[in-house]
Amino acid sequence: MILVKDNRCDFCGTCVAVCPVDAIELREADISIIHDTCIDCDICIWICPIDVLSSDKGQGTSND
């Protein structure tokens, strides 16, 4: 499952652009993962310029 860190996201949409299954909902200042759609490919974690996203598989948390 993809986790979103609190108070970190800049709402830039880069993760949305790469998500292969359109599982990210993004508004002016609100982001959420549609967990039912997400296929846990993790590429949103890699592309985010500021490490907002992580996986509960224990990856992508390099900048904690």
Add this chain to the structure above:
Amino acid sequence: MTDYDVIVVGGGPAGSMAAYSAASKGAKTIMLEKDRDIGYPVRCGEAVSDTGLRQFVEPKPEWIAATIKKIRMRSPDNTIIDFKSLMAGYVLHRRIFDYALANRASQVGAEIQTRAYVDGLIVEDDIVKGVKYQYMGEKRTLKAKIVIAADGVESRIGRMAGIRTAIKLHDIESGYQVTVGNIDIDQEMIDFYVGKNWAPGGYLWVFPKGDRMANIGLGVVGSKAKDYNSHDLLHKFLKEHYPQAAMLTSVCGGVPVAHTLKQITGNGIMLTGDAARMVNPVSGGGIVSGMHGGKIAGEVAMEAIAVGDVSSKGLAEYPKRWRKAGGKNHEALHRISTSIKDITDDELNRIALRVSKIPREERSVLKIFTVVAKEKPKILLDVTRAFVGA
């Protein structure tokens, strides 16, 4: 019954140009923007060429933060190449510029609504007939003959119509930029740093913003973003080069450096700007190309409405004109950008060393290119192939 001829989703340069060109041809037009402001936040280095801009608008002094006359590039081993810019260029105040473009669209009759988040399409008989959106959290719908999706890098509106817009990691740059104050730089020069030290698979830029300010940012290609983080790389650079800089703004942003989508129309829908992946894939510049795409989209939309055929077939002039206007060139640039991403730091250093030996006044694009080609023949092959269309 429809409420509008054209609904434009997204109020960036592409959206405002589309709204302007549709409305000025007589289309009843509305532009919907999810944020509370047009033109803000600015996720952009804000550099444009004078000739590019002038195709669509007369540059106004209040949009311009700095005028560019010189270019400098630095290789990984710090070899510096500088040359006079062939074209005059500007670093804009996009907040003011984007506002002015939207204002201009409104002057020819386009309506504009901010805080309007489009979250669905109305589709009947496989034809897009309008949008579902939320205005300050309240659910609303609007019907139109054509929807123009200018929703930027996210490009979700196209997906709602079944167009595949998801971008591959090697076709996007993960970007981070700060606008800083209190630095001493040449305000007539744009400065680039290439190589994996600064920005793996992308580049780092320092663009003057007037009054001892600058936009300093970088992009890391998505396929390398797992191992490199653009935020951390930028802060490392700032610490080393401009430790006294004051952070006035910091933003993230994705730059699609892809091929324009094969499909940029559907029944009752057109995609434009970043949403259609129209950014110049070598430079990452998307202001002018987005304006160009938006202009054509608005024109074709009105023509299709006039003859009563808004099907994908009826909109076929759009991809045709985009290709003619530069889309073909764009494909060539995409091939070049793909091979540039493979250049190693050693090759970059050797190229820079050779170029630095050419006397400054003799540095032309052709000369520099010859050097690149000697070092990396594959690029020459790609360029040739691209231009002969093979």
